[in-house]
Amino acid sequence: MTSTDLPVRTSSASRAPRAARTAPARSRLRGNHHVLGDSRLGRVLALAVLAVLALVWLVPMLWAVLTAFKSEQDASDPDHWLWPRHGLTLKGFSTVWERGDLPLWMLNSFLIAAAVTVVTVLVSAMAGYAFSRTLFAGRRVLFALTVAAVLVPPQILIVPWFRQMLTLHLVDTYAAVILPQTVAPVMVFILKKHFDSLPRELEEAARIDGAGHWRIFWSVLLPLSRPMLAAVAIFVFIGAWNNFLWPFVSTSDPALMTLPVGITSVKDAYGIQYAQTMASAVLAALPLVVVFLFFQRQIVKSVATTGLGGQ
Amino acid sequence: MSSPHASPRSGAPSVRRLLPPGLLFALPFLVLFALFMVWPLVQGLWMSLTDTSLSAHTPGFVGLDNFTEAFQDAEMWRALGHTVWFTVLSTVPLVVVALGMALLVHTGLPGQWVWRLAFFAPYLLPVGVVSLLWIWLYQPDLGLFNHLLDVVGIGPVGWLSDESVAMWAVALTTLWWTVGFNFLLYLAALQAVPDHLYEAAAIDGAGAWRRLWSITLPQLSRITAVVTVLQVLASLKVFDQIYLLTKGGPNGSTRPVVEYVYDVGFTGYRLGYASAISYIFFALVLLASAAQYAALRRREK
Structure with missing residues (x-):
C-alpha cells in the first residue's frame, strides 16, 4: 500500500493549497471530510441534519424522563401535555422503588447476565482454543457442527427447552434461565478465529519451558486476548441483560423474573399510572445507559468486532 | 523434556488416548452444546411428530399429522x-x-x-x-x-x-x-x-x-x-x-x-x-x- 501512497502524497503536495486542504492529515478518530466534502455550507447543512436526527432519536427518552418526573395527575392532563402544571416531583420514582420488586429484578438480571457471561466466555474460549490449537479425533466434524448451529434461531428451541426443564425439574430456577443461554456457537467461532490469528512463537517458547496446554491457554493466550475477550463479554452481557423470550417462558415466579420480564408483568397492575410506569422504565434503563457513558469506546468496539459474527 | 515435540505432560497413556487434551478443552462447551442445542433440536423434531401436550396425558405418535x-x-x-x-x-x-x-x-x-x-x-x-x-x-x-x-x-x-x-x-x-x-x-x-x-x-x-x-x-x-x-x-x-x-x-x-x-x-x-x-x-x-x-x-x- 505504501508504494501507491507515496507518489500520491508527493504529487498532492506539489499541487498547493486546494489539495493540501483535502489531504487527510487530521486525526482518524475525529472522522474526516471525505464523505461530504469540506465546503462550509455542506458542513453546516450536515450538522443541521445530524442535529435534527439526533433530537428525533432522543425525544422518546426525554419524554419518558419528563413524564417520570410529573405527578400522576399532570401526566394524564391532555390540556397541559408538555409542561406539568404542578411542577416536577420524585413521587413516581419513590413509589416504584418502595414497592421493592424493581431492585429485585435488577439484581436477578445482573446475576443471571453475569453468570451467563462468565460461563459463556470461559467455555467458548476453551473450545476456541481446542479447535484452534489442538488435534483430536472428530475435531473438524465438531467444529463444522458448531458453525452450522449459528443458523439455529433460539426461538425454535423454546418449546423443547421448556419440556427439558420440566423433565429436569428446573422450571422456575436460575439454572433454567441461565443454562440454555450459555450455548453460543458464534462466540466459539469468533474466538477460534481470534486464536488462529495469534502468532505461535510465544507458546512455543512456553512449551519448551515445559508448559502444558492449560498453562499455555491460561497464562499465554488469554492475557494476549484481553481486548477480544472483553469484546465478547460485553456483547454476551448486553444480550443476556436484555434477553426476553426465554426468561419470560422459563419463569413465572416474580421473585425470579429478570428486568425485561418483570417490568412488563406489572404493566397492567399500574392501570393508567403513566408517571409511575415511566419512572420504572427510566430506572430500568439506567444501569446499562450509565455503563455506556463510562465505557462507550469499549462497547462501540465490542459491537463492531463481535456484531458481524467474525465475518 | 527439552525437545518441543516431546509430550510436556505426564499421565496414563490410555486415559490420554480416550480424552486427549484438545477434547478436554472442548468438553465443557460440547456438553452444553449437546444438552441445550442438539438434544432440544432432536426432541423438538420428535415432539413435532407426536401430540405432546402440557396437560398430563401420555403423548402418542401421530406421524406427519x-x-x-x-x-x-x-x-x-x-x-x-x-x-x-x-x-x-x-x-x-x-x-x-x-x-x-x-x-x-x-x-x-x-x-x-x-x-x-x-x-x-x-x-x-x-x-x-x-x-x-x-x-x-x-x-x-x-x-x-x-x-x-x-x-x-x-x-x-x-x-x-x-x-x-x-x-x-x-x-x-x-x-x-x-x-x-x-x-x-x-x-x-x-x-x-x-x-x-x-x-x-x-x-x-x-x-x-x-x-x-x-x-x-x-x-x-x-x-x-x-x-x-x-x-x-x-x-x-x-x-x-x-x-x-x-x-x-x-x-x-x-x-x-x-x-x-x-x-x-x-x-x-x-x-x-x-x-x-x-x-x-x-x-x-x-x-x-x-x-x-x-x-x-x-x-x-
Whole structure:
C-alpha cells in the first residue's frame, strides 16, 4: 500500500493549497471530510441534519424522563401535555422503588447476565482454543457442527427447552434461565478465529519451558486476548441483560423474573399510572445507559468486532 | 523434556488416548452444546411428530399429522405473512437510516460523543423498557405523537389499535430501538475505507457527491450486504416487541409466527403442534439464509 501512497502524497503536495486542504492529515478518530466534502455550507447543512436526527432519536427518552418526573395527575392532563402544571416531583420514582420488586429484578438480571457471561466466555474460549490449537479425533466434524448451529434461531428451541426443564425439574430456577443461554456457537467461532490469528512463537517458547496446554491457554493466550475477550463479554452481557423470550417462558415466579420480564408483568397492575410506569422504565434503563457513558469506546468496539459474527 | 515435540505432560497413556487434551478443552462447551442445542433440536423434531401436550396425558405418535394440519392452518400462514411483512418493513429503513447516520457522523462534525449516544443508547434498553415507553408515546389520548399531530392539525391516529397502522408502528419502534447497532457496524466500516482512494479522487478534482457515489458507497457495498443479511435474519425472529406492544393484535393483525408458536404451545398447551410450526419457521430461516448466501456469492464473483 505504501508504494501507491507515496507518489500520491508527493504529487498532492506539489499541487498547493486546494489539495493540501483535502489531504487527510487530521486525526482518524475525529472522522474526516471525505464523505461530504469540506465546503462550509455542506458542513453546516450536515450538522443541521445530524442535529435534527439526533433530537428525533432522543425525544422518546426525554419524554419518558419528563413524564417520570410529573405527578400522576399532570401526566394524564391532555390540556397541559408538555409542561406539568404542578411542577416536577420524585413521587413516581419513590413509589416504584418502595414497592421493592424493581431492585429485585435488577439484581436477578445482573446475576443471571453475569453468570451467563462468565460461563459463556470461559467455555467458548476453551473450545476456541481446542479447535484452534489442538488435534483430536472428530475435531473438524465438531467444529463444522458448531458453525452450522449459528443458523439455529433460539426461538425454535423454546418449546423443547421448556419440556427439558420440566423433565429436569428446573422450571422456575436460575439454572433454567441461565443454562440454555450459555450455548453460543458464534462466540466459539469468533474466538477460534481470534486464536488462529495469534502468532505461535510465544507458546512455543512456553512449551519448551515445559508448559502444558492449560498453562499455555491460561497464562499465554488469554492475557494476549484481553481486548477480544472483553469484546465478547460485553456483547454476551448486553444480550443476556436484555434477553426476553426465554426468561419470560422459563419463569413465572416474580421473585425470579429478570428486568425485561418483570417490568412488563406489572404493566397492567399500574392501570393508567403513566408517571409511575415511566419512572420504572427510566430506572430500568439506567444501569446499562450509565455503563455506556463510562465505557462507550469499549462497547462501540465490542459491537463492531463481535456484531458481524467474525465475518 | 527439552525437545518441543516431546509430550510436556505426564499421565496414563490410555486415559490420554480416550480424552486427549484438545477434547478436554472442548468438553465443557460440547456438553452444553449437546444438552441445550442438539438434544432440544432432536426432541423438538420428535415432539413435532407426536401430540405432546402440557396437560398430563401420555403423548402418542401421530406421524406427519401436525405438519398436515399446519399447512392447512390459515392462522399459521397469516402469522408467517406478518413475519415476512415485518422483515421487509423493518429491514429497509434499518439499513438505509443506519447508513445515513454513519455517513453524517463520519464527516467528523463536532459532538461525536453525543451522536453515538443518541443513536446507540436505545439499543441498550431492555425490550420491556422500550415497549412501555412506546406504548406511552403511542397512547391515543395522552401520547406524545398524537399531541404533536394535533399541533399540526392532524386527527388522532390509533397507532397500535388501527389494523392498517399497527405493523408500521411496530416497525417504527424497532427502527428507533435497534438502528444504533447497524449504525456502529457502518461507522467501523467507514473508518476502514483507505485514504489513498480519496486522495486520488481529490487530485482528479472529484466533488463531494462524486466521492460519495464513486468511492464511499462502492467501498461499503460488502458491509451493506452483510448488514442486510444479519438484519433479515434478526427481523425474521421478531417476537418480543410485537408481543409487548400489541400482543399480536389488533385482531391478530401483527402476530408473527414466533408468537403463534408461543400461543399454540404455552397458551394452547399443544407442544407437539407448536414444535411442528417451529420447524416450519426454521425451514423459512434456512431458506432465507441459503438465498442470501447464494446472492452474496454471486456478487463477490
